[in-house]
Amino acid sequence: MNVANLQPREAPVRTDSKLIVEPVTPIIGAELSGVDLREPLDAATAADIQAALHKWRVVFFRDQDITNDQLKAFGRAFGPLTPAHPISEGLEDHPEIWERAVDEYRVRRTENDNVKPGARKPRDYKGWHIDITFVANPNRYSILHGVQIPPYGGDTLFTNLIAAYEGLSPKIQRLIDELQAVHQTTSYDFGGDKARKPRRDGRGTGPFVSLHPLVRIHPETGEKLLFLNPGTTTHIVGLKERESQALLDLLxxxxxxxxYQVRFRWAPKSLVVWDNQAVAHAGPIDYQHFDLPRVVRRITVAGELPTGADRFRSQALEGELFNVIG
Structure with missing residues (x-):
C-alpha cells in the first residue's frame, strides 16, 4: 500500500453557531455535535443544521436525552409538524410522534412470507423506501430518536438519490426526466385494512394514491434526484407493464x-435527521435475526407537492393531503 496516496480524513467543520460537522462518507452522512437538543435552537444553529442536512443528506446526533416535547420543539425549528402518519396514529398525548417497535416488523415479515404464491409479485428490495410517498405531499424531513436500542443490530441504511440520478447516463436521464409514476398504499401496509379503524383525530385512513414525477427537483437546492419508492411505486405511467417493471428495477x-450509501449504528439516545426529499432508507435491516427490544420515535416536518424536471407537479388521485397538525 502506498501510504503517500492515502487521503487524510476531512477535518471537523466548526460553524459560527459552534455546531461541529464531521462527514461519515464522501457522499452522504455527517455526525453533528456541539449542540444540546434539550435547549431551544437559536436561528443560527438551526440554519447550520439545515445547511449540513442539505449537503450531507442525513445527519446523526449522539447522546441526546430529550423528552417528547423537546423532540417536537427540535422538529418545529425546521417547519410545521405533520400528524404521526397518514394511516397509523401517533401517541395519544403526542399525535405528532410515531412510535415503532421491532416486533411490528417481525409480524409484517411473517405475514409476507405466508402470502400464497401468485398472490403478489415477488418483488423484494430489502425494505428501501422514501417516507410516505403514497400521499401527494410527502414530508420534508424525517427525525428519528432512539428510545430503546439493543447493544448490537438494528442498523439503518441511507442512500443519496441525487448522486444516484447523477450517476445515470445522460440518455437515461433524458428518458426519465418526463415520466411520472403512481404511488399507492396496498392491503399489506401497516397491518392491512384491519388496521384502518376510525382515527381519534377524524382524519381519513386511505386508501391513498398519488401521481409523482419520476425525477424530482429538490425544492431547496435545485438538484435533480430519483423519486421512486420500492414500497409504494406500482408503475410508470404510459409504459407497458414489462417496460415499467424493467425500468423500475434498473432505477x-x-x-x-x-x-451511495451510509450505514448508521444506533446507540441509546441517538437522533437522526434525514432529508426525505433526497434520501431513501432501509431499517432496521436485520430485524428478523435478533430478539432484542428496539423502540424508536419519529416525527416528520411537513413537505410540499413535488415538482418534476419537466415542471409536472404531484397530484393526489385518491385520499387527502398529509396536512399539518392544527
Missing amino acids: YFEATRPE
Whole structure:
C-alpha cells in the first residue's frame, strides 16, 4: 500500500453557531455535535443544521436525552409538524410522534412470507423506501430518536438519490426526466385494512394514491434526484407493464448502489435527521435475526407537492393531503 496516496480524513467543520460537522462518507452522512437538543435552537444553529442536512443528506446526533416535547420543539425549528402518519396514529398525548417497535416488523415479515404464491409479485428490495410517498405531499424531513436500542443490530441504511440520478447516463436521464409514476398504499401496509379503524383525530385512513414525477427537483437546492419508492411505486405511467417493471428495477438498483450509501449504528439516545426529499432508507435491516427490544420515535416536518424536471407537479388521485397538525 502506498501510504503517500492515502487521503487524510476531512477535518471537523466548526460553524459560527459552534455546531461541529464531521462527514461519515464522501457522499452522504455527517455526525453533528456541539449542540444540546434539550435547549431551544437559536436561528443560527438551526440554519447550520439545515445547511449540513442539505449537503450531507442525513445527519446523526449522539447522546441526546430529550423528552417528547423537546423532540417536537427540535422538529418545529425546521417547519410545521405533520400528524404521526397518514394511516397509523401517533401517541395519544403526542399525535405528532410515531412510535415503532421491532416486533411490528417481525409480524409484517411473517405475514409476507405466508402470502400464497401468485398472490403478489415477488418483488423484494430489502425494505428501501422514501417516507410516505403514497400521499401527494410527502414530508420534508424525517427525525428519528432512539428510545430503546439493543447493544448490537438494528442498523439503518441511507442512500443519496441525487448522486444516484447523477450517476445515470445522460440518455437515461433524458428518458426519465418526463415520466411520472403512481404511488399507492396496498392491503399489506401497516397491518392491512384491519388496521384502518376510525382515527381519534377524524382524519381519513386511505386508501391513498398519488401521481409523482419520476425525477424530482429538490425544492431547496435545485438538484435533480430519483423519486421512486420500492414500497409504494406500482408503475410508470404510459409504459407497458414489462417496460415499467424493467425500468423500475434498473432505477432501484442504481438508487441503492453501495457507493451511495451510509450505514448508521444506533446507540441509546441517538437522533437522526434525514432529508426525505433526497434520501431513501432501509431499517432496521436485520430485524428478523435478533430478539432484542428496539423502540424508536419519529416525527416528520411537513413537505410540499413535488415538482418534476419537466415542471409536472404531484397530484393526489385518491385520499387527502398529509396536512399539518392544527
